[in-house]
Amino acid sequence: MQIPLITLKEALLLALGEAAAAQVEQSAYDYIVAGAGAAGIVAAEQLSQSGRKVLLLERGGPSLYSTGNTQQVLTWNDTMTTYEARPSWHWDVPKGIAQAAAELYEHLPGTNLASEDGKRYDDAAFDITSRFLLANGWSETDAIKDPEAKELVYAHPAWSIANGLRDTPVRKILDAAKARACFSLQLGAKVLRAVRTGSKVTGVEVERADGTREIIPLAEDGALLVAAGTHSTPRVLFNSGIGPAAQIDIVAGGTTNWIELPVGRSLKNHAVATITLTGAKENVPALPATAFPSPSQENIDLFAHSSGVLMQSSQRLNFWTSLNTTTTRQYAVQGTVRAGANSTISIQLYLTHGTSSLGEVSITPDGKTNMTISPLLRSAEDREAMSAGVNMFLEYARLPDSILTVADNVTAEAILTKIASGAHNLGTAQMRVSNDGKSVVDEDTKVWGTDNLFVVDGSFHPKVPTGNTQAPIMIAAKYAAKRILALRRDW
Numbered sequence: 123m124q125i126p127l128i129t130l131k132e133a134l135l136l137a138l139g140e141a142a143a144a145q146v147e148q149s150a151y152d153y154i155v156a157g158a159g160a161a162g163i164v165a166a167e168q169l170s171q172s173g174r175k176v177l178l179l180e181r182g183g184p185s186l187y188s189t190g191n192t193q194q195v196l197t198w199n200d201t202m203t204t205y206e207a208r209p210s211w212h213w214d215v216p217k218g219i220a221q222a223a224a225e226l227y228e229h230l231p232g233t234n235l236a237s238e239d240g241k242r243y244d245d246a247a248f249d250i251t252s253r254f255l256l257a258n259g260w261s262e263t264d265a266i267k268d269p270e271a272k273e274l275v276y277a278h279p280a281w282s283i284a285n286g287l288r289d290t291p292v293r294k295i296l297d298a299a300k301a302r303a304c305f306s307l308q309l310g311a312k313v314l315r316a317v318r319t320g321s322k323v324t325g326v327e328v329e330r331a332d333g334t335r336e337i338i339p340l341a342e343d344g345a346l347l348v349a350a351g352t353h354s355t356p357r358v359l360f361n362s363g364i365g366p367a368a369q370i371d372i373v374a375g376g377t378t379n380w381i382e383l384p385v386g387r388s389l390k391n392h393a394v395a396t397i398t399l400t401g402a403k404e405n406v407p408a409l410p411a412t413a414f415p416s417p418s419q420e421n422i423d424l425f426a427h428s429s430g431v432l433m434q435s436s437q438r439l440n441f442w443t444s445l446n447t448t449t450t451r452q453y454a455v456q457g458t459v460r461a462g463a464n465s466t467i468s469i470q471l472y473l474t475h476g477t478s479s480l481g482e483v484s485i486t487p488d489g490k491t492n493m494t495i496s497p498l499l500r501s502a503e504d505r506e507a508m509s510a511g512v513n514m515f516l517e518y519a520r521l522p523d524s525i526l527t528v529a530d531n532v533t534a535e536a537i538l539t540k541i542a543s544g545a546h547n548l549g550t551a552q553m554r555v556s557n558d559g560k561s562v563v564d565e566d567t568k569v570w571g572t573d574n575l576f577v578v579d580g581s582f583h584p585k586v587p588t589g590n591t592q593a594p595i596m597i598a599a600k601y602a603a604k605r606i607l608a609l610r611r612d613w
């Protein structure tokens with residue numbers, strides 16, 4: 123039995139014209155991956171190494187100029203788009219994760235010295251902030267060589283940049299998949315739902331850019347991997363009749379064949395506090411606002427040789443440390459530093475490991491995801507930890523000989539009223555070892571109660587990492603795809 127689905131409005135449309143909505147595309151795939159972000163590309167490439175038929179579906183269009191994005195080019199270079207300019211995680215088999223990480227870094231090694239002439243440009247913010255931290259007992263590390271160093275350390279920021287361009291999975295990993303005959307990619311194909319008969323997924327319903335709908339079938343022993351992102355993966359699951367009863371009611375209007383799981387709950391994110399310090403005795407020059415959108419001819423010429431300030435982002439120093447609260451909870455914090463204005467150092471402080479606040483993603487009657495609860499600093503412990511982190515820097519800046527200072531009236535309390543999002547959303551389809559009512563997938567990333575439905579993006583990550591989410595998401599997706607391949611059996 124198939125669930126007549128999507129939303130109340132669309133269910134009505136289906137009732138009026140089922141044939142028009144459900145055109146079935148003929149060829150069946152062994153693996154369909156829904157979403158070509160960092161996780162989807164990496165997982166699809168890994169699956170294609172098996173030689174089995176893989177289809178990668180992406181709602182959006184091409185991103186790089188070389189893959190066909192000729193619309194969003196830069197004002198100063200019409201063959202380049204705005205899209206071209208390390209983690210700690212403990213799954214049950216750390217060896218497998220370490221192997222997946224090593225394989226990924228072979229393709230996307232990262233660098234902390236992006237300019238190919240070997241120079242660092244506009245580095246005054248690193249210079250002054252490193253001296254400020256050294257004076258308070260911190261030391262320098264190399265975040266690529268020693269990713270586990272996370273206590274009172276700072277580093278030149280690590281970036282995924284190679285040959286003068288942003289090094290993305292689209293460039294390095296998608297190309298490897300495209301070279302295989304078993305792999306295909308469809309852009310402008312939004313996955314609406316898994317077509318499901320009880321516990322078994324038999325295909326996906328997609329909406330094309332022109333609004334038409336189609337069902338793409340899975341092979342008899344095929345599998346669907348959802349990688350639509352932490353906010354859209356819940357949408358696909360809700361529309362597939364999987365989630366909390368209240369969400370399924372919104373999309374399916376009373377359908378009974380659903381699987382009740384806490385999809386959309388346990389949303390996590392990095393909360394970010396901004397601390398602004400002043401270079402008391404020395405000038406710290408800041409790049410003008412025009413530096414990236416309309417660079418000087420000198421910087422354009424340097425760019426043509428994969429060098430100069432355009433190779434770098436705006437961050438000049440990253441740091442990590444841990445702190446304790448009055449409860450037993452231990453927290454990790456990360457920071458990024460830039461010259462926000464002339465003689466002004468802007469510190470973005472991220473609350474990372476230990477974060478306990480949870481948010482929620484729901485679905486609206488017209489089928490869109492809505493963050494109904496923001497996860498930023500909801501718990502008292504998280505607020506206490508963030509406050510302690512901010513106060514640590516305010517205290518450093520108030521020491522008598524500090525080279526960076528802060529106005530007397532600045533308080534952690536005031537800074538916490540302006541908390542921002544790190545946009546590192548995770549956790550809406552949590553992984554656990556048992557179906558304990560708090561999780562959505564098992565350790566193979568398979569959705570509880572299904573035979574062949576998997577979630578391979580940031581949605582299944584139970585914790586926020588100590589840095590940006592991109593590398594952990596790619597590594598975990600690669601490892602998940604290996605486990606899914608190893609599961610091959612009759613489902």
Ligand SMILES: *[C@@H]1O[C@H](CO)[C@@H](O)[C@H](O)[C@H]1NC(C)=O
Nearest residue numbers: 407408409410411462463464
């Ligand atoms: C810093 O000062 C320089 C020189 O006066 C100026 O060109 C630049 O725009 C200033 N930067 C900012 C961010 O205001």
Ligand SMILES: *[C@@H]1O[C@H](CO)[C@@H](O)[C@H](O)[C@H]1NC(C)=O
Nearest residue numbers: 187199201202422423425426
């Ligand atoms: C424009 O971008 C391309 C990469 O797409 C690069 O090869 C070329 O050198 C750039 N041109 C200039 C003037 O920087």
Ligand SMILES: *[C@@H]1O[C@H](CO)[C@@H](O)[C@H](O)[C@H]1NC(C)=O
Nearest residue numbers: 443444445446447450451452
């Ligand atoms: C936090 O507490 C742990 C356990 O007592 C201790 O090992 C660690 O040094 C403390 N960290 C800080 C920054 O005080």
Ligand SMILES: *[C@@H]1O[C@H](CO)[C@@H](O)[C@H](O)[C@H]1NC(C)=O
Nearest residue numbers: 485486487490492493494495
């Ligand atoms: C999204 O959620 C917020 C918070 O619950 C609510 O105020 C808002 O009305 C919701 N938006 C829609 C479109 O349902």
Ligand SMILES: *[C@@H]1O[C@H](CO)[C@@H](O)[C@H](O)[C@H]1NC(C)=O
Nearest residue numbers: 529530531532533535536537
């Ligand atoms: C601190 O004082 C300055 C002026 O001395 C004022 O502009 C600023 O708004 C004050 N900030 C706070 C957080 O009160």
